[in-house]
Amino acid sequence: MEYSIGDFSKLTGLGIHTLRYYEHEGLIAPERNSSNRRCYSDKDLTWIEFIKRLKDTGMPIKEIKHYAEIRAAGEPTLSERMEMLIQHRQTLDEQIAQLQEHKIKLDKKIEFYRNKIERVNVGGAE
């Protein structure tokens, strides 16, 4: 299947402007038809979903761009790409661990507040 930029925008949830911006930044390179309109394919769809994942896990556009570039070079860059992903998994693990630690602290703070409010209520009634 091929999609116009409007359709692709709806499919991916990314705005038309964002899709053009991503293309400008070298993240994605859809085909063009005879009238110079962008023709996104199902491969583009898979690829953009992966881009979204990288973005949502904090990878900056420039790094995604680099990944896109070596991806375009094909098989010779397979191991380099895998190394990038392994590295990224590491930072993702760290992110998760840090958030979990933050959550523990936040839970404690909430518990602290709960007791404080309890005391105020009880004290206020006396």
Add this chain to the structure above:
Amino acid sequence: MEYSIGDFSKLTGLGIHTLRYYEHEGLIAPERNSSNRRCYSDKDLTWIEFIKRLKDTGMPIKEIKHYAEIRAAGEPTLSERMEMLIQHRQTLDEQIAQLQEHKIKLDKKIEFYRNKIERVNVGGAE
């Protein structure tokens, strides 16, 4: 203990400019000495560490500012603050869940790459 902005910067790991920016944005309000220099206290230290936690878990400056404002109002806002934290915990839980999902997908992709590279290596040797 009291700290100059320079000392406080080193203690917190936040730049001097950032500390002044936070003050400008209403996140923190250190005392001033007779020469108008900022005097940060240990309470400020505890507070800024909490601010850092909120920031690191994705709370925008404006929202932290709101928290700071109601905090300054004291006891009457205790329950409002607790509700904010409970709400924030919810979004934090969602963040963690999403990152974990992303990690699962990333792991799969890495595994996929590993097999691909394996095939290339074996195939190339034949």
Add this chain to the structure above:
DNA sequence: ATACAATGTAGAGCAAACTCTATGTCAAGA
């Protein structure tokens, strides 16, 4: 044929969160 909606490019504008610059004050050491 005409209108209108979608698309194209180029570039401006925006929001967040810093980060830096210019300029001035002030206390302490050589």
Add this chain to the structure above:
DNA sequence: TCTTGACATAGAGTTTGCTCTACATTGTAT
């Protein structure tokens, strides 16, 4: 006394990642 370095304010500049505007072109429905 002079200089140096930390601090002060006000405001400009930077980076990232969009988001929007202006204007030209094209495809489609009437």
